[in-house]
Amino acid sequence: MSTESVAWPSPAAESRSFVEQLHEWITTVDHKRLGILYIAYALFFLVVAGIEATVIRIQLIRPHNDFVSPQVFNRLFTMHGTTMIFFVVMPVLFGFANYLIPLMIGARDMAFPRVNAFSFWMTAFGGLLLYFSLVGANGLYGAGNAPDVGWFAYAPLTSRTFSVGHSTDFWTLALLVSGFGSIGTAINIIATVLCVRCPGMTLAKMPLFAWLNLIMADLVILAVSPLTAAQLMLLVDRYLGGHFFDTQAGGSAVIWMHFFWVFGHPEVYILILPAFAFVSEIVPVFSRKPIFGYSVMVGATVAIGFISMSVWAHHMFTVGMSFAANTFFVISTMAIAVPTGIKIFNWLATMWGGKIEFRTPMLFCIAFLFQFLIAGLTGIMQGAAPFDWHLGSSYFVVAHFHYVIVGGILFALFGAFYYWFPKMSGKMYSETLGKLHFWLFIIGFHLTFDFMHIPGLLGMPRRIYTYEPGRGWDTWNFIVTIGVFFQAAGILVFLGNLIWSYYRGKAAGSDPWDAWTLEWSTDSPPPAYNFFSIPTVQSRRPLWDLKHPEDPDWKYE
Amino acid sequence: MRSRGSSNWRIRMPHVFVWMCSTGAAFADTAHPLSPTNIFAPASTPAKSIFGLSMFVLAVTGAIFVVVFMLLLYSVVKFRKRKNDDGREPPQVYGSNQVELAWTIIPILIVVALFMATARVIAIVQKQKRLDNAIEVVAIGHQFWWEYRYPALGVVTANELHVPVSDDKHPTPTFIQLLSADTDHSFWVPRLAGKTDLIPNHPNSMWIDPHEAGIYLGQCAQYCGTQHAKMLLRVYVQPRADFDRWIQEQHQSATVSNAASQGQRIFETTACINCHSVAGTVADGHFGPDLTHLMSRDTIAAGAATNTSENLRQWILNPNAIKPGSLMPAMQLSDQDLDALTAYLETLR
Numbered sequence: 001m002s003t004e005s006v007a008w009p010s011p012a013a014e015s016r017s018f019v020e021q022l023h024e025w026i027t028t029v030d031h032k033r034l035g036i037l038y039i040a041y042a043l044f045f046l047v048v049a050g051i052e053a054t055v056i057r058i059q060l061i062r063p064h065n066d067f068v069s070p071q072v073f074n075r076l077f078t079m080h081g082t083t084m085i086f087f088v089v090m091p092v093l094f095g096f097a098n099y100l101i102p103l104m105i106g107a108r109d110m111a112f113p114r115v116n117a118f119s120f121w122m123t124a125f126g127g128l129l130l131y132f133s134l135v136g137a138n139g140l141y142g143a144g145n146a147p148d149v150g151w152f153a154y155a156p157l158t159s160r161t162f163s164v165g166h167s168t169d170f171w172t173l174a175l176l177v178s179g180f181g182s183i184g185t186a187i188n189i190i191a192t193v194l195c196v197r198c199p200g201m202t203l204a205k206m207p208l209f210a211w212l213n214l215i216m217a218d219l220v221i222l223a224v225s226p227l228t229a230a231q232l233m234l235l236v237d238r239y240l241g242g243h244f245f246d247t248q249a250g251g252s253a254v255i256w257m258h259f260f261w262v263f264g265h266p267e268v269y270i271l272i273l274p275a276f277a278f279v280s281e282i283v284p285v286f287s288r289k290p291i292f293g294y295s296v297m298v299g300a301t302v303a304i305g306f307i308s309m310s311v312w313a314h315h316m317f318t319v320g321m322s323f324a325a326n327t328f329f330v331i332s333t334m335a336i337a338v339p340t341g342i343k344i345f346n347w348l349a350t351m352w353g354g355k356i357e358f359r360t361p362m363l364f365c366i367a368f369l370f371q372f373l374i375a376g377l378t379g380i381m382q383g384a385a386p387f388d389w390h391l392g393s394s395y396f397v398v399a400h401f402h403y404v405i406v407g408g409i410l411f412a413l414f415g416a417f418y419y420w421f422p423k424m425s426g427k428m429y430s431e432t433l434g435k436l437h438f439w440l441f442i443i444g445f446h447l448t449f450d451f452m453h454i455p456g457l458l459g460m461p462r463r464i465y466t467y468e469p470g471r472g473w474d475t476w477n478f479i480v481t482i483g484v485f486f487q488a489a490g491i492l493v494f495l496g497n498l499i500w501s502y503y504r505g506k507a508a509g510s511d512p513w514d515a516w517t518l519e520w521s522t523d524s525p526p527p528a529y530n531f532f533s534i535p536t537v538q539s540r541r542p543l544w545d546l547k548h549p550e551d552p553d554w555k556y557e
Numbered sequence: 558m559r560s561r562g563s564s565n566w567r568i569r570m571p572h573v574f575v576w577m578c579s580t581g582a583a584f585a586d587t588a589h590p591l592s593p594t595n596i597f598a599p600a601s602t603p604a605k606s607i608f609g610l611s612m613f614v615l616a617v618t619g620a621i622f623v624v625v626f627m628l629l630l631y632s633v634v635k636f637r638k639r640k641n642d643d644g645r646e647p648p649q650v651y652g653s654n655q656v657e658l659a660w661t662i663i664p665i666l667i668v669v670a671l672f673m674a675t676a677r678v679i680a681i682v683q684k685q686k687r688l689d690n691a692i693e694v695v696a697i698g699h700q701f702w703w704e705y706r707y708p709a710l711g712v713v714t715a716n717e718l719h720v721p722v723s724d725d726k727h728p729t730p731t732f733i734q735l736l737s738a739d740t741d742h743s744f745w746v747p748r749l750a751g752k753t754d755l756i757p758n759h760p761n762s763m764w765i766d767p768h769e770a771g772i773y774l775g776q777c778a779q780y781c782g783t784q785h786a787k788m789l790l791r792v793y794v795q796p797r798a799d800f801d802r803w804i805q806e807q808h809q810s811a812t813v814s815n816a817a818s819q820g821q822r823i824f825e826t827t828a829c830i831n832c833h834s835v836a837g838t839v840a841d842g843h844f845g846p847d848l849t850h851l852m853s854r855d856t857i858a859a860g861a862a863t864n865t866s867e868n869l870r871q872w873i874l875n876p877n878a879i880k881p882g883s884l885m886p887a888m889q890l891s892d893q894d895l896d897a898l899t900a901y902l903e904t905l906r
Contacts, residue, residue, distance in 0.1 A: 070783050070882050150780050156757060157740045157782060247757035253741060254759055287636070293652035318743060318779075319754045320735075320761035323683050327676045334668045338661065345660040348628050355638040355647050366633060373625050377618040384614045384675040386607040386682060389751020390596040393743060393778045459594025459747040461778040464786035468860075471774075472592030548646075556651060 029113035030528055034120050035099025036424065041124055042092035043495070048131075049083035050491060052076045057448075057481040063469040073465035074148040075167075079130070081151030082171065085267070086178050087127040089409060093274040094123075094185050096416055097213045099424065101189065103519035103526060104207045106198025106535045111191035119184030126178025133170035147171035150463060152264060153234075155245030155256040160238050169238065172231045179228045186220035189213055198518070200537040204298075205557070207517050207540065208291060211298050212277035215305040216270050222309060223266035230259035254319060261312035269308040272404065273301065275412035276343060279365050282419050283347050285515045286362035287354030290541060290553070293346045300339035300346075307336045317385045318392050326385045333383035340376055344369065359513075360434030364415030367442055371407030375400060378453070396456025402449050414441070414494065421498065422512045426524040427505030433497040437490050444486025451479045516541035593774045596747045600773065601723075601765045602730075603682045603750040610678040617671060682751070685730075685764055692720060692731040698742030698755035698777070700884055701784035702846055702859040712807040713834075715846030716859045719793045721800040723766035729797065730766035740782060746775030746792050754779050767794040776860075783882030789860025803853075810837030811849050811905055820901025823894050828886070835905060845885060851905040858883065870899045 016024075025033060056076050059067045068076065098116065102109055110116045130147075137145045147167040149157050158168045193214045197206065234256075236242035243249040245256045284291045291297060314333045317326060347369060356362065378400040382388045391397055414437070421429050455473040467473055511520040521543055522531050539545055539553035599605040696718070697704040705714050720731040735744055737755040745752035749765040767773065777788035795803065824830065825839055832845035840848075851857075854864055861880045862868040871878060874895060876885040890898065 070786065074780075074783060074785075148783075154741050154780070157780070162740055162782065247759075250758065252758065253756050288646050290649055290651055292650065293657050296652065296657045318752050319756060320759065323679060326679050326683070327672075330675050330679070331668075331672050334672055337668060338664045341664045342657065342661055344625065346657070348625075348632055349650075349653075349656070351632040351636060353647060353650060354636050355642060356633060356636050357638050366629070369629055370626070373622065373629075377622055380618055380671065381611070381614050384610060384671065384678075386675065386678040386751060387611045387614055389682075389753070390607060390611070390745075390747060393745075393752065457596055458592035459596060459745070459775065461743075461745065461776060463780040464776075466786050468789070471594055551649075553649075556649075 027117075029109075029117045031098050031102050031110045031113065031116060032424075032526065032528075034116050035095045035097075037120055038091045038095025038098060038123075041120075041127070042088045042095060045083050045087040045091075045127060047491070047495075049080050049088055050488065052080040052083070054484055054488060056080065057484045059465060060467070060477050061481040062478065063467050063471075063474055065466060068465070070465040071148065074150075074463075075146040077463055078147045078150050078153075078171070082130060082147070082174075083127070084405070085151065085271075086175060087123075087130070089271050089405065090178075090182060091123055091127075092413060093216075093271065094119075094182075096278070096413075096420070097189055097216075097274060098185070100420065100519060101192055101210055101213060102196070103423075103522065103530055104517050105193065105196065105201055105210055106518050106531060106537065107192065107196040108530050108534075110188050111196055112188050115184050115188050119181040119188065122181030122184065123178045124181075126174045126176075126181065129177060130170060130174035133167050133174075137165055137167040137170050152260050153256075154260075155234075155251070155253040156247045158234060158238075158256075159246060161248075169235070172234055172238075176228060176231045179224045179231070182220050182224050183228075186217035186224075189217035190221075193217075198534050198537060204295070205537060205540050208280040208294065208297055208301075209277040209517075212273045212280065212301055215301050216273040216277075219266045219270045219273070219305055219308065223263045223270060226259050227263035230256065230263070233259075254316075257316050257319060258313070261315045262309075264315060265312040266308045268401075268404065269304055271409050273304070275368070275409040276301070278412045278416040278419070279347060279368055281517065282361050282365050282415050283350050285419075285513050286357045286359060286365075287351045288357075289350055289354040290516075290544075291346070292349035292352075293342075294540065296342060297346055300342045303339040304336060307332060307339070311336060314383060314385075314388070315392075317388045330383060330385050334380060337376060337380055337383075344373060344376075359418075360429070360431060360438060361415040361419035363435070363438045364411045364418070367438070368408055368411040368415065371403055371411060371445075375403035375408055378403065391456060393461055394456035395460045395462055396453050398462045399449050399452035399456060402452070407445060407449060411441075411445075414438075417494075417498070419513070420519075421501065422508030423519055423524050423526070425502050425505070426508055427501050428508045428512060429501040429505060430497050433493055433500070437493040437497060440486050440493060441490030444483045444488075444490055447483025447486060448480050449483070451476050451483070455480075511543070514547075516543045518542055521546075594747045598748055600769055600771075601749040601767045603763070603765065604748055606678050606681045607751055610674060613674050614671065617667060621667070687732055687764075688728065688730060690729055691764075692729060693734070694718065694720070694731055695734045695736060696744060696755065698735070698737040698739075698744075698781070698788075699844075700739050700782050701777070701788040701880070701882075703788070703790065704738075704846065707804070710804050712804055713847045714807060714850065715854075716789075716856065717791045717793055717854050719795060719800060719803050720765065720767065721797045722768065722770050722794055724768060727797070728766060730764050732762060732764045735761040735763065741779045742777045742781045742788070743779035744775070744790065745778040746773050746790050748773050749775075749792060752778045765792075767792070770794050770796055770799075784880055787859060787861040787880050789856075791856065791860055806853065806906075807850055811835050812837075814904055817897075817901040817904045820897040820899070823890070823898045824901055827888055827890075829888070829898075832885070848902065848905055851902055853906060866899060866903060869902060870895055873898060873902075 028034060055068060059065055059073055098110065133146050145167060147170060149163060149168055153171065156162060193210050233244040237244050237246055243251040245251045245253060247253050280291055310332045311329060313321065313325060313329045382391050382397060382400060418429055418434055454476045458472050460467060460473050508524050510522060510524050518535055521535065535542065539557050541553045545552040545554060597608060599608040693709050695706040695708060703716050705718050721729050723729045735753055735755040737757040739757065742755040743752045744755060749767055750763055753761050753763040771794055773792040773794060775790035777785055830840040830842050832842040834841045834847045836849040856862065857864050857868060857872055858880050873888060875887045876883040
C-alpha cells in the first residue's frame with residue numbers, strides 16, 4: 001500500500017486521472033468519503049424534490065389553476081414527500097453522522113467500514129429505483145408512471161384494484177432497499193459510539209452529538225423494521241394473493257396505518273435528533289460556554305427516544321379510535337413536549353451569560369430555536385385530539401410539519417453545513433454569501449410556512465390539486481407560493497457558496513472557530529487515518545483543556 | 558350576530574398572543590366568517606366544543622410562545638459579543654439542578670392541565686348518547702362522490718346531505734354512520750364538526766346538531782385518488798317543516814312525460830343503467846349516484862359543477878373535461894341523443 005492511498009486529498013491524488021479518482025470514490029470504505037457521498041447525494045435530491053415542491057406551489061397559486069393535471073399533481077406530492085424524507089433528510093443526516101462521529105470520539109473510522117459502504121449504496125440505489133419508476137412503472141397497463149399514493153400510501157389505495165401498473169411497486173421496493181441501508185448505518189453508528197471511543201472518553205464525556213446520534217440510531221432500528229415488514233406485507237398482498245390490507249376480503253386498512261405510523265412518528269425524531277445534535281455543538285461554541293445541563297440533555301434525549309415510540313396514533317385521531325385510545329395518545333403526545341421543552345430551555349441557558357457571535361452557523365441555530373419553538377407549540381395544538389379533528393389532514397398540519405422539517409431540521413442542517421464546511425473542505429466559506437443565504441431563506445420560509453397555517457384553519461384539506469374560489473383561501477395560497485421563490489434563491493446562493501468556496505475560499509486551518517471537540521484537533525480536511533496518534537481525553541471539551549491548562553474542565557465535571 | 562360561545566372567548570383572550578391566535582380571534586366571527594369552511598365559526602355542538610378547547614389551547618401555547626420568545630430575544634440582544642470585547646472567555650457555567658428542575662415541573666403541570674381539558678372534550682363528542690328522535694343517515698364514500706341513505710325514512714340521495722335544524726327546544730341531532738365503498742375518505746364540514754374518516758371494512762360514526770338553517774360546505778379530507786380535490790360536501794340544514802317536505806318529495810318515484818321518453822329510451826339502452834338508479838324504472842345500478850331526483854340538487858359531480866342544462870350536457874358528453882379522473886365514462890353519444898338524454902334527466906325532479 002502506498003502512502004497516497006491513506007493521505008487524502010494529497011497532490012498525488014489530484015493528479016490522478018478522473019477514472020481513477022471515480023474508482024476510488026466508488027470503492028471507498030472511508031467514513032469521511034462516504035459521509036461526503038451521502039451529503040452530495042442528498043443535495044442532488046434536495047434540488048429534485050425542491051423543484052417538485054415548486055411545481056406543486058405554482059399549481060396552487062390560484063383556484064382552478066391548470067398548470068399540471070390532477071394525475072401529475074398527485075405524483076408530485078407523493079414523490080416530493082418520499083424523496084425529501086427518505087432520500088434527502090435521512091441521507092444527509094447519516095452523512096454528517098458518518099463524517100463526524102469517528103472524528104468526535106477520536107476513532108480512525110466507523111466500526112464496520114464495509115457495512116458503511118454497503119449501506120450507502122443501498123440507500124443510493126433505493127433513490128434511483130424510486131425515480132426509475134418514471135421509466136419503468138407504466139408496464140403494459142398504460143397506467144401512471146411515478147407513484148401517486150401519497151408518501152404514507154394508505155391502504156387500500158395501494159392495492160392492485162386502485163393502483164394498476166407498477167408505480168406502487170417502485171415506491172415499495174425503493175423504501176425496502178433504502179430501509180436496509182438505514183438499518184445498516186444505524187447498527188454501525190451504535191457499534192461505533194459504544195465500542196471505538198478513544199481512551200478516557202466515557203459515555204458521560206462523549207460530545208452530545210454522539211449521544212443524540214446514538215439514540216437516533218436506536219430509533220432507526222426500532223422504527224424502520226416495522227416499515228420494512230409492512231412493505232413486505234404489501235408486496236405479498238399485491239403479488240402473492242395476501243389479504244393483509246385487502247378490505248374487500250376482510251383485511252384492514254387501519255392495520256397499515258398503525259404499521260406506517262409506528263415507523264412514521266419515531267421517524268420524525270430520527271430526523272430531529274441529529275438536528276438537535278448540530279445545535280448542541282454549534283450553540284456552545286458561538287456562545288463561548290459549555291452546553292448547559294449536559295446530563296439533563298442526555299436524559300431528555302433518552303426520554304424522547306422512549307416516548308416517541310408511544311405516540312404514533314396521534315396521526316390517526318380521525319380514524320375513529322376509542323375514547324381510551326384517543327386519550328392515551330393525547331397524554332403521550334403532550335408528554336413528549338416536556339423533554340423537548342427542557343432542550344429548548346437548556347440551549348437558551350447556554351446562550352445566557354455568553355458572548356454570542358453571529359456567524360452564519362449561529363444565525364441558523366437561533367432561527368432554529370425560534371421556529372422549532374413554534375413548531376412544537378403547533379404540535380401541542382394537534383396533540384389535543386379534538387382540535388386535531390379539524391387540523392389533521394388540513395393545510396395546518398402541512399404547515400406544522402414543514403415548520404419542523406424545514407424551520408427546524410433544515411435550518412439546523414444549514415448551520416451544520418457552514419460550521420463543518422471548513423473542516424470537510426479545508427476552505428472557509430464566504431460569510432457574505434452565507435448571510436445572504438440566511439436572509440433569503442428565512443424570508444422565504446416565513447412567507448411560505450407562516451401563511452400556510454391559515455388556509456388550514458379555514459378548512460383547506462391537504463393533497464388537493466386545486467380548490468374552489470370563494471373559500472377565503474386564495475390570498476394565503478398566493479403568498480405561500482411567492483415565498484417558494486425566495487427559498488429557491490436562498491438554495492442557489494447556498495450551493496453557489498459551497499462550490500465557490502471549495503475552489504476559491506481561504507484556507508480554514510484546523511480550528512477556525514476556536515472550538516472544543518476532537519474533530520478540530522486534526523487537519524482540515526482530516527487525513528484518511530484521522531489522527532496521527534489516538535487522543536486521550538479527560539473531559540467533554542478536550543480542546544478547552546488544552547487551551548486553558550490553568551482552568552481545565554475535568555476539574556468541574 | 559356573534560354566537561355566545563365565541564364572544565365569551567374573545568373577551569378572555571388578551572391581544573398579545575401569537576400571530577396565529579390573533580388571526581384566530583379575527584376569524585371567530587360566525588356572522589361574517591372569512592370562509593364558509595372556517596373552523597372558528599362553529600354552528601353545531603361538536604364544532605363548538607372543539608372551538609372552546611382550541612381557544613384554551615391557543616391561549617396556553619400563545620402564552621408559552623411569548624415567554625420563551627422574550628427569553629430568546631433577551632439573550633440574543635443582551636449577550637451578543639460587543640465591539641469592545643476584551644477577548645476573554647465568559648464565565649463557564651455547566652448547569653443548575655434547581656433551574657432545570659423548575660423547567661421540568663412547570664411544563665408537566667401545563668401538560669396535565671391541557672390533557673384534562675382535552676379529555677373532557679373528547680368525552681363530550683365521542684360519548685354522546687343517541688336520542689330517540691335523532692335522524693339516522695348512512696354516508697358512503699365513493700371515488701369521488703358521496704352517497705347518503707336515510708334507512709328509517711327510505712330515502713337515497715347523493716352529494717347533498719339534508720338535515721333538520723336542531724335547537725335547544727327541539728333537539729334533533731343527526732347521527733351519521735360512515736362507510737366506504739372503495740378507498741379511505743374523510744367527512745369534514747368544518748362549521749358542523751371535526752372530520753371523521755370513512756374507511757372500508759371499518760364503520761365509523763359522528764353526529765351533528767346544526768343550530769341554524771343554511772348551506773354548510775366542506776370536502777373530502779383524506780386522499781382518495783385522482784379526484785380527491787373535487788369530492789365536495791354540501792350540507793343543507795333546513796327548518797323541520799322544510800326538511801319533512803324534502804323527504805316527502807324524495808319518496809316519490811320518477812314521473813316521465815312523453816316528450817322525454819326518447820331520452821329515457823337512450824338512458825335505459827346505454828350503459829347508464831349499469832351504474833345509476835331511477836326509482837320506478839328499470840334503472841337500478843349502484844356504482845354511481847341515484848338520479849331519481851337529480852334536478853332537486855344544486856350541483857352535479859360531487860359539487861364540481863352547478864346543475865344547469867349546459868353543464869349536465871357537458872358532463873354526459875365528457876366527464877373528464879369537468880373532472881379529470883372521474884370514473885364515469887364518456888358515452889360517445891350523437892348531439893341528438895345527447896339533447897334527448899339531457900331533456901330526460903331534466904324531468905327527474
